[in-house]
Amino acid sequence: MNTVAKLGVYVGGLAVAFGAAFGIGAAADPVTSSGRPTHGGPARAGDSGTDGRGMPGADLGQSTTAVALPGLAVSQDGYSLMPDTNTLPAGEHVRFRFTVTGPDGAPVQKYTTTHTRDLHLIVVRRDLTGFQHVHPVRDAAGIWTASLQLASGGTYRAFADFTPAARKTGLTLGADISVAGMFTPVPLPAAATTTTTTGGYDVALAGTPAAGHESTLTFTVSRAGSQITDLEPYLGAFGHLVSLRAGDLAYLHTHPAQEAAAGQRGGPTVRFTTEFPTAGTYRLFLDFRAGGAVHTAPFTVVAPAPGAVATTGGAADGPADGPAGGHGH
Ligand SMILES: [Cu+2]
CATH class of the missing domain: 2.60.40.1930 (Macroglobulin (MG2) domain)
Known part of the structure; x- marks a missing residue:
C-alpha cells in the first residue's frame, strides 16, 4: 500500500510539473477516434476512481479518457x-x-x-x-x-x-x-481563492467541482459590497464559462441553463452545471457583462478524483492541490 500511495504522490507531482511547464505540446492526452460529441463532452464517468486508481496516469486521466477532449488538437x-x-x-x-x-x-x-x-x-x-x-x-x-x-x-x-x-x-x-519577448511564467493561483475582483466587481464562486459527474457552480456578482441585479445579457446568456485543464489546456465551454433575452437583467447569481472530464486542476474564466462592459473573472478549482475520499487501500490521495505559490490578483 505504501508503494501505491507513493505512486499516487508521484503522479500528483507530475501533474504539478505539467501545470508549471509552459509551451509543452498539446498531446499530453492520447486523442482517440472514438466518436462521442466533444463540445465540452465528458469523459466516461467513474472509471478512474476504481480499478485505475494508483495506476500511472490514472490521476492524469490519460488511461481513463475515452473521448477526444476539445481543444487539444489542431x-x-x-x-x-x-x-x-x-x-x-x-x-x-x-x-x-x-x-x-x-x-x-x-x-x-x-x-x-x-x-x-x-x-x-x-x-x-x-x-x-x-x-x-x-x-x-x-x-x-x-x-x-x-x-x-x-x-x-x-x-x-x-x-x-x-x-x-x-x-x-x-x-x-x-x-x-x-x-517573441521576455517570458516570465506566472504560477497558477491556488484553488483556495474563491473570490475574484475584476473591473470593480467582486465575483464569488460556490460549489464543489467534481470529475466524471455533474456539479453545479454558482457565481455571485457584487459591487461595492452589494449583490447586483443588473447583469446584462452577453452572447445570449448572463455568463459564459470557459474551463481549461491545467497541464494540457483541454477546453470546456459551458453556459447557464437559462437564456437571457435582450433587455433582460440578471444576477446576482449565475449558475452553471458542468462536468469536469477528469480529476485535476482547472482554470475557470467567467465572462459576464455589467455596466456596459464585458468582464472576466478567473478562478482555479481542483476536481478531486472520484472516490478520493474513500478509505480503501492507501491510494486515496486526491489529485495534487493547485501548484504552490502564486496568489490571485
Ligand atoms: Cu464567444
Whole structure:
C-alpha cells in the first residue's frame, strides 16, 4: 500500500510539473477516434476512481479518457484550424488571420450559430494568463480575422469554438502561437481563492467541482459590497464559462441553463452545471457583462478524483492541490 500511495504522490507531482511547464505540446492526452460529441463532452464517468486508481496516469486521466477532449488538437474529424502565422509580436494590436478548413480541404463557409456567433476565439497564454475571448469576422472567402493584443512573450493557445453547418456537434480546435519577448511564467493561483475582483466587481464562486459527474457552480456578482441585479445579457446568456485543464489546456465551454433575452437583467447569481472530464486542476474564466462592459473573472478549482475520499487501500490521495505559490490578483 505504501508503494501505491507513493505512486499516487508521484503522479500528483507530475501533474504539478505539467501545470508549471509552459509551451509543452498539446498531446499530453492520447486523442482517440472514438466518436462521442466533444463540445465540452465528458469523459466516461467513474472509471478512474476504481480499478485505475494508483495506476500511472490514472490521476492524469490519460488511461481513463475515452473521448477526444476539445481543444487539444489542431485537426479533428476532417476539420483543421489553419492560422496564417504561428508567430505574432508582443504588445501590439495585431490582426490574427486564420481559416477553418473542412473535410474537402476548403475553408468552411457555413456555420451554425452558437451563443449568437458563428465562431468564438479564445486565446490564452499557456501559463493560463492573458485570457481573451473575441469574435473574429469572416470574409467572403471564409478567412477569419481577429483583433488581438498579446501582452508579452510566451506560447499562447488559440481555440476556435464553432459548429460547422454540416455537423450536428460543435468542435473546438486549438493551435499554438509563439510570441517573441521576455517570458516570465506566472504560477497558477491556488484553488483556495474563491473570490475574484475584476473591473470593480467582486465575483464569488460556490460549489464543489467534481470529475466524471455533474456539479453545479454558482457565481455571485457584487459591487461595492452589494449583490447586483443588473447583469446584462452577453452572447445570449448572463455568463459564459470557459474551463481549461491545467497541464494540457483541454477546453470546456459551458453556459447557464437559462437564456437571457435582450433587455433582460440578471444576477446576482449565475449558475452553471458542468462536468469536469477528469480529476485535476482547472482554470475557470467567467465572462459576464455589467455596466456596459464585458468582464472576466478567473478562478482555479481542483476536481478531486472520484472516490478520493474513500478509505480503501492507501491510494486515496486526491489529485495534487493547485501548484504552490502564486496568489490571485
Ligand atoms: Cu464567444
